[in-house]
Amino acid sequence: MHAESDERGDVVVPTTVKSTGELTEEPPERALGSRAPGFIKGSKTLHMSWQVGVFVVGLAVVGVGVVLLPLPGPGWLIIFGGMAIWATEFVWAQLVLRWTRRKVTEAAQKALDPKVRRRNIILTTVGLVIMAVLAGIYLWKFGFVMPWKIDQ
Incomplete structure (x- = not known):
């Protein structure tokens, strides 16, 4: 998919036509990559430690969500929260969340x-x-x- 970037570095999503015939512009998507503060990105060791910490915290949250799937509780919501934590650092998690958001939006449009x-x-x-x-x-x-x- 080819898209242009605006001055903020966000990806500009092209205008789409809904099934009703009206034109809509989808919100811009953020650029992929780490969202760590600049001083952390400046040091390779500090950035690697940051990524390990984010991975461990995200893994703990996803683990709690998986445990709550058969039990009473918001299991899927917690799992997506863990994925959002991972998405602050890892491109693969950002892509999974974009795909999930797109599918949920499509399902909501279809349900309406x-x-x-x-x-x-x-x-x-x-x-x-x-x-x-x-x-x-x-x-x-x-x-x-x-x-x-x-x-x-």
Whole structure:
């Protein structure tokens, strides 16, 4: 992908045409690379130490997110937070976050499409009706009795 840079060093994303026909300009993307302060980048040893520290902190945050995936908690949110920490230093993490942001934006745009919204509402309604029918059959057959017996 070829893009020009503006005076701030940000990448200027070309204007796109939405499905509605209107022109929109996407926000500029930041340049790839380390976002460490200048005095840290000046020393190779200090910069390497900084990168190791960022990697360890990001790894800890991603690890907590992975642990929270099967448990109650915001696992994916924490994992993306760890990826954002990594993205302050590592180009590969910046590219992963750009790809993820692009896919989430596409999914949000697709979800706002009237046809997709109508389909989702219909599927949700059908699912709720099926659940209500199953609950009604259960109550008709067994009454309001729990399916397990608790001896008191």
